Amino acid sequence: MAGSGVGRVLGGGLGSVLLHNQRVQYSSQPLEALFISGSSSSFLGSNSMVSFKDVCGGKRLERSFFHTYDQDDNVDEDFDDYFHQPEKKRRLTVEQVQFLEKSFEAENKLEPERKVQLAKDLGLQPRQVAIWFQNRRARWKTKQLEKDFDVLQVNYDSLKADYDNLLKEKEKLQAEVVHLTDKLNLKQKEQGDHSGSSKMHDHSETNQQELVTDSASESEDAHVSIFPLKLEDLSSAKSDVLDSDSSNYADVGYSAFADPGDSSYAFEADHSDISQDNEDYLSKSLMPSSNAFPKIKDANRPDLPTESCNFDIPGEYHSSLFWPCWDANLKI
DNA sequence: TTGTGTTTTATTGCCTCC
């Protein structure tokens, strides 16, 4: 286990101990090389090597590097305890760790030559130095991952905020569509009233035809007309708003429409200013579901199939059931 | 004092490179 049975030399000065049937020489000599400025240590041979003077401010240690066994000053006792104990892990001294840290900062990889020198200077087994570097690299990597994660988290939060804003914008626009659709229905209803109560159920092609004509003429400049609308598209739009993940439909409300009669609120799909990229963006990002919006008839493309305007659903479904805002709109 | 969570030292097994 600890030190793979090799053990660590304790105490300063010169001497030797019998460890696992192996006599280990120990000496404070390597430490001198570390502590004393201008040492002839091979530290000079590598720019990744660190002088211990830099680490400890040139101050000679009160306690030897080799003294890795607790804080006890009684060396003899230490020796006695150490060699009568089963193998145990022993932490490196603060000074040893500081020195290794400095060395790691200089270069986090350990060439064999440097490893041997470090081991010699610190009074450790080369393997211990290698293990320390190995573990240190692992810790560094973990910390690096944490940092990277934090950066990604910040980026994510920022993108999420943008996304939420876009989502709100989308809901607002959807609500506007619904509002305008309601206005249209109201207009239709009024026209139906004029044509006589006996024909109430017959929301006829005539009215729809007029509507289409009116709308088309109103948006003539835009080259695109909004209508006719298909009921399932409308209810799809409605449910999309209601089922939206933020689903705060009430908050969107109609307060946004300060003046419902203001033509500036009219929903007009004008593609003239929208690049293909923008359209893609809108269709993919802002409009995740193409069914969420009423179909738009392109006045310039009469060849394209025209959405049917099938209003043959009973009137009550038009209002309270499918369109909870219907009654409110009547007051407009 | 003790239980528990964290840190540090060390091992093992696998992989890559020369």
Place this chain on the structure above:
DNA sequence: GGAGGCAATAAAACACAA
């Protein structure tokens, strides 16, 4: 094939609250 690196893990040492 040996050396060295890495991930996963074990286990001792340590910190700290109850």
